[in-house]
Amino acid sequence: EWIDNPDYATAPARSKNRDALNAEINQRTVAKTSEQWVAELNAAGVPCGPIYAIDEMFEDPQVKHLGMAQQVASDDGRDITLVAQPFTLSRTPSRMAARPPEFGEQTEEILSEFGFTDGEIADLRLHRVV
Known part of the structure; x- marks a missing residue:
């Protein structure tokens, strides 16, 4: 109707x-x-x-069968499970070479690239902007 x-x-x-x-x-x-x-x-x-939550996605039988989850070591030694590439190339296999940054880990580096001084970054931290 x-x-x-x-x-x-x-x-x-x-x-x-x-x-x-x-x-x-x-x-x-x-x-x-x-x-x-x-x-x-x-x-x-x-x-x-289905639309999954992250933990549900890693438990999906097809995700397991296709090897769509890869482990990457963090700096503190724990393994992080990440979603792999959505396709497999026979001559160019992919792998996770590095972990993603931790929350806020690259804040100073990025702000510096945008021209913020150390003092300005410290002020942003002081005022809980970053």
């Missing part, structure tokens, strides 16, 4: 009425689990998959 609804008939109309359309979609989608929707949509030819 949504196809015949003028509020949803065109892309501009759907954009204008997005909140109402989202409410209707939400009302319908709560009737089944994510697993049921993914199975039905895939069966209908709509490629889709």
Whole structure:
């Protein structure tokens, strides 16, 4: 019945009425689990998959099978699990060469590159801007 609804008939109309359309979609989608929707949509030819939290993503059987998680050592010796490259090249295998920076680890370096002086950076820290 949504196809015949003028509020949803065109892309501009759907954009204008997005909140109402989202409410209707939400009302319908709560009737089944994510697993049921993914199975039905895939069966209908709509490629889709679940939306995961990070910990759920690493537990997905396909992620495990494809080796999409890689371990990288941190400076303090603990291993960090990261998402690997989304594709595999036979002649150029990828690997995680370095860990991502810790929160705030490169703040001074980046601010310095933008021309902030040591004193200005210290003042920003003092005022809890960074």
